Amino acid sequence: MQPLLKVQALSKSFNLRAGLFSRKRFEVLKNISFCLEQGETLAIIGETGSGKSTLAKLLAGADSADAGQILLDGNIIENKGVRDQQCRHIRMIFQDSEASLNPGLTIGDMLDDCLQYNTSLNKVNRAEKITATLSKVGLLNDHQYYYPHMFSGGQLQRVALARALILDPKVVVLDEALSSLDPSVRAQTVNLLLKLQQDTGLSYILITHHLSLVRHISDQLVVLDHGEIVEYGRTEDIFQKPQSKVTQKLLSC
Secondary structure, three states: OOOOEEEEEEEEEEEEEOOOOOEEEEEEEEEEEEEEOOOOEEEEEEOOOOOHHHHHHHHHOOOOOOEEEEEEOOEEEEEOOEEOOOOOOEEEEOOOOOOOOOOOOOHHHHHHHHHHHHOOOOHHHHHHHHHHHHHHOOOOHHHHHOOHHHOOHHHHHHHHHHHHHOOOOOEEEEEOOOOOOOHHHHHHHHHHHHHHHHHHOOEEEEEOOOHHHHHHHOOEEEEEEOOEEEEEEEHHHHHHOOOOHHHHHHHHO
16 A cells, blocks of 8 residues: 655755855755655654754745655656646644734635635635535634734634645645744644544644654654654654664753
């Protein structure tokens, strides 16, 4: 049985200025490969600058790779930097939810725009979809008439989750999306994510520095160091017996 998501030899480089008239290539990610099963959570950890956020953007289609492939349900959705523009099954939630939302639009207008651009639903069906999605993330139907500044931090994360779920994705990438929340709100959001996963079979890719959260909700763990995978396996196995010095250092902190 093939995995839901398969990443093969993904690499990414940037051009950096090396002098007045010269540039050099800086490898951010090198030969990244892993798999994610349906209904599971894969966590990605590493020190600052290890390439975590760049990898998240590649997976969600916010940036393109230099080499490698991304397969979803056995279908290639990115090959050597060429992305399938029709693929909307991998969605991303950013760390700063408020900054990622348009302050001049109501939540309902944002969600409706997503549906208009990506589906053929009519106005009535779009309204029903918006109501159902808001309910799914624990928001009221009236919240669709609110602007982003009218929500608390925890509610904004639910809004961001609603925007991700409105297109019925198979994978949601959370790039430090829980880091700015206070512990009680974070716990509520985690419980919501786990319930959605249990009810729908949704898969998550979690990027965070909260190792207790990683151990609590992730099934697999990828450890990055300077753009390379130094450890990859079942989360509990790695926590029990970390093999690389980088992993040992991270877990000891």
